[in-house]
Amino acid sequence: MGRGWRPLVVGAAVVVCTFALAQAEIFAPSAPAGSAVSGGDIYRGETVFQRECAACHGDGGRGGGVGPRLSGAGIDAATVTAAVQQGRGVMPAGLVSGREEADVVAYVVSISTP
Amino acid sequence: MLLGDVSETYTDLVTVVFSSTIAAKAWLASAALVLALVQITTAARIYRKLNFLPKRGRAIARVHRWSGRLAFLLTLPVFFHCVTILGFQTPDTRVVLHSLVGTFFYGVFAAKVLIVRDHSLPGWALPTAGLTLASTLAVLWLSSSLWYFTSVRFGF
Numbered sequence: 049m050g051r052g053w054r055p056l057v058v059g060a061a062v063v064v065c066t067f068a069l070a071q072a073e074i075f076a077p078s079a080p081a082g083s084a085v086s087g088g089d090i091y092r093g094e095t096v097f098q099r100e101c102a103a104c105h106g107d108g109g110r111g112g113g114v115g116p117r118l119s120g121a122g123i124d125a126a127t128v129t130a131a132v133q134q135g136r137g138v139m140p141a142g143l144v145s146g147r148e149e150a151d152v153v154a155y156v157v158s159i160s161t162p
Numbered sequence: 163m164l165l166g167d168v169s170e171t172y173t174d175l176v177t178v179v180f181s182s183t184i185a186a187k188a189w190l191a192s193a194a195l196v197l198a199l200v201q202i203t204t205a206a207r208i209y210r211k212l213n214f215l216p217k218r219g220r221a222i223a224r225v226h227r228w229s230g231r232l233a234f235l236l237t238l239p240v241f242f243h244c245v246t247i248l249g250f251q252t253p254d255t256r257v258v259l260h261s262l263v264g265t266f267f268y269g270v271f272a273a274k275v276l277i278v279r280d281h282s283l284p285g286w287a288l289p290t291a292g293l294t295l296a297s298t299l300a301v302l303w304l305s306s307s308l309w310y311f312t313s314v315r316f317g318f
Contacts, residue, residue: 052283055291059273066245067265073249075168075242091248094182099314107181 088147093155096148101156104139109159115139123160128153169247176239180318187240188307189318194240195303197233198296201226205292234271237299241268260305263298270295 097109105111109118132149135141144152173183180186204226206212208219216222250261274291277283 052280055273055276055280055283055287058276059269061269062272063266063269066268067250070245070250070261070265073247075172075246089253091184092253095184095310095314098182098184102181108177 088150088152088154090151090155090158092148093151093153093158096144096152097155100143101152109156118156119159121160123156125153125157128156128160172243172247176243183243184310184314185318187243188310190236190240191299191303191307194233194236195299195307197229197236198299200229201233201292202296204229205289209289233299237267256305256309260302263301263305267295267298267302270298 097105098107101109101115103112104115105118106113106115109121111117111119129149130136131139132144132153133141176183176186180189203212204222207222208226244264250265252258252261270291274288274295277287277291
């Protein structure tokens with residue numbers, strides 16, 4: 049094999065290593081119980097939360113003046129789901145639904161775990 | 163330290179500055195893309211395809227090298243979060259495209275770095291590798307940062 053192939057061979061090896069690393073997800077946090085119950089994805093849920101919830105509950109659910117602090121509050125999936133579906137206080141019902149609801153429930157449960 | 167704690171520590175560090183890990187990646191990738199544009203512009207000047215920049219060859223080459231190094235450094239936190247925490251995901255077309263192209267990014271980068279140092283290769287090899295790397299970064303930015311800024315929020 050000529051020396052000219054070296055960049056391609058090394059590049060391909062790096063691609064394979066990256067893929068293996070991505071498959072391993074070595075630093076992925078263990079799935080919180082709530083996400084398993086709801087089947088939601090906490091990372092997509094973070095995005096939904098930023099869009100729909102952070103204005104009242106604050107970035108990362110740390111409290112925003114209008115809505116209560118969710119971070120570290122120890123809320124279970126059923127409670128979050130009920131709040132999302134039925135509303136609570138000034139929070140309107142049905143802000144999100146379907147897959148987005150499952151995702152945001154998983155995310156809120158993950159940040160509320162003390 | 164447990165492996166899962168690394169993710170929490172990373173999130174805690176990032177959210178000192180940014181609102182979320184996704185926001186951090188969106189802005190870091192945007193900065194890297196701007197530097198990639200500097201790379202393309204200075205490379206075009208080096209190859210005499212552009213004439214509006216000063217002819218100070220050494221300065222242009224220095225800007226080219228350092229913009230590349232800085233762009234690479236900016237991609238490292240993004241790589242760490244995307245690859246080691248999120249992993250290869252396939253929930254929808256955007257994420258599949260992002261995961262696929264992202265998997266190739268550092269492979270293209272490694273090939274480009276080796277091509278820079280190998281003067282026996284044909285003249286078209288380096289600009290081809292450079293443009294491929296910049297295009298890869300552009301696709302990654304379009305499928306993540308642009309999506310975040312337009313679909314989620316434009317802010318830190």
